[in-house]
Amino acid sequence: MADFYLRAGRTVPAEALLRRIVDGKVKAGDADMMRARRQLGLLLSSQGDYRNLQKARDLIKQNLAAGEPSAADRRAMAMFDAMDPDHARHDEAMRRLENLLDDKSAGAGGSLPVGADVPVGGAWPQAGALFRKLMAPPVQTRAT
Secondary structure, three states: HHHHHOOOOOOHHHHHHHHHHHHOOOOOOHHHHHHHHHHHHHHHEEEEHHHHHHHHHHHHHHHHHOOOOOHHHHHHHHHHHHHHHOHHHHHHHHHHHHHHOOHHHHHHOOOOOOOOOOOOOOOOOHHHHHHHHHOOOOOOOOOO
């Protein structure tokens, strides 16, 4: 249901549902919990407040610590690092993005909110190019 609300642009009910899952008020399996944390983190980060960015980062850190980090979580953390006003995090964002591009298993076509092509310090062109490569749909090849 939260997915439906997010696609419809109804962030308030989506956030309420995601918080219920993340807070343990709704029973969820590991994969659903990780997805709810990621979606809530992306939603919070899009609200433009530094405290929300920190909360978003904390949610993704929980996912990253819970086993094999998914490409979606790694992309989200790179985006949060790029959005951070602390310029020291911008280098980390670039490193994360480059690692994702080097990781063939990470795939592409992830879901980042509008505006994810954010400047990374003085390296905006490079960061923008990396984000565009990561977000591009995978190239389909025809079998002959």
